[in-house]
Amino acid sequence: MTSFEEAxxxxxxxxxxxxxxxxxxxxxxxxRCLNFCKREQVRxxxxxxxxxxxxxxxxxxxDTRVSRIQFSLQFxxxxxxxxxxxxxxxxxxxxxxxxxxxxxxxxxxxDLPWKCIICFGDYQILAEIQEGESMDYFETHLHLAExxxxxxxxxxxxxxLQPIPENGISPSFLLSQDKSPTEIDENEL
Numbered sequence: 534m535t536s537f538e539e540a541x542x543x544x545x546x547x548x549x550x551x552x553x554x555x556x557x558x559x560x561x562x563x564x565r566c567l568n569f570c571k572r573e574q575v576r577x578x579x580x581x582x583x584x585x586x587x588x589x590x591x592x593x594x595x596d597t598r599v600s601r602i603q604f605s606l607q608f609x610x611x612x613x614x615x616x617x618x619x620x621x622x623x624x625x626x627x628x629x630x631x632x633x634x635x636x637x638x639x640x641x642x643x644d645l646p647w648k649c650i651i652c653f654g655d656y657q658i659l660a661e662i663q664e665g666e667s668m669d670y671f672e673t674h675l676h677l678a679e680x681x682x683x684x685x686x687x688x689x690x691x692x693x694l695q696p697i698p699e700n701g702i703s704p705s706f707l708l709s710q711d712k713s714p715t716e717i718d719e720n721e722l
Contacts, residue, residue: 545665546574547617547667548572549606549662549663550662551674556681562595563594563596570676575672577608581605582602584624586601603624604653606620617671618662623638623639633650648660
């Protein structure tokens with residue numbers, strides 16, 4: 534037998550891709566402490582914390598409007614399966630965190646969807662999970678967006694981004710007023 538045949542079977546690793554955007558990122562450089570474009574290993578039992586306190590947070594945001602610990606991501610294995618996922622928890626007492634359209638108050642947590650947008654203040658973070666098999670660790674891969682993520686991606690999971698007609702009345706509003714659609718003359722509005 535060759536050493537190739539005796540080698541351990543290589544596991545794929547779950548990777549969490551995070552793309553960051555802030556409108557003032559060029560002037561304020563709040564992402565200067567983040568390691569972009571290089572994958573970083575995180576032990577499965579570690580909690581990945583984001584905030585401005587470098588003694589507690591693994592991912593530092595250099596902005597006084599960010600909480601000392603803004604939010605955390607915890608890697609876990611789903612019950613009775615081999616699937617893994619992430620749980621996101623808002624650790625800020627002052628700022629609400631939004632995951633797609635779900636608002637999280639202090640200490641609220643939810644499962645992170647496989648693709649979502651995390652928002653707090655002016656920050657926008659696109660999170661995408663690339664599944665893997667390893668149970669010992671996961672990887673993070675950070676990216677920097679040139680343009681706002683909400684406008685750039687226009688994800689279908691964000692209903693607030695639907696176009697509004699020139700008359701300013703949303704079609705969903707009209708449909709919710711009555712069970713069946715009715716025709717309205719634009720002069721009646």
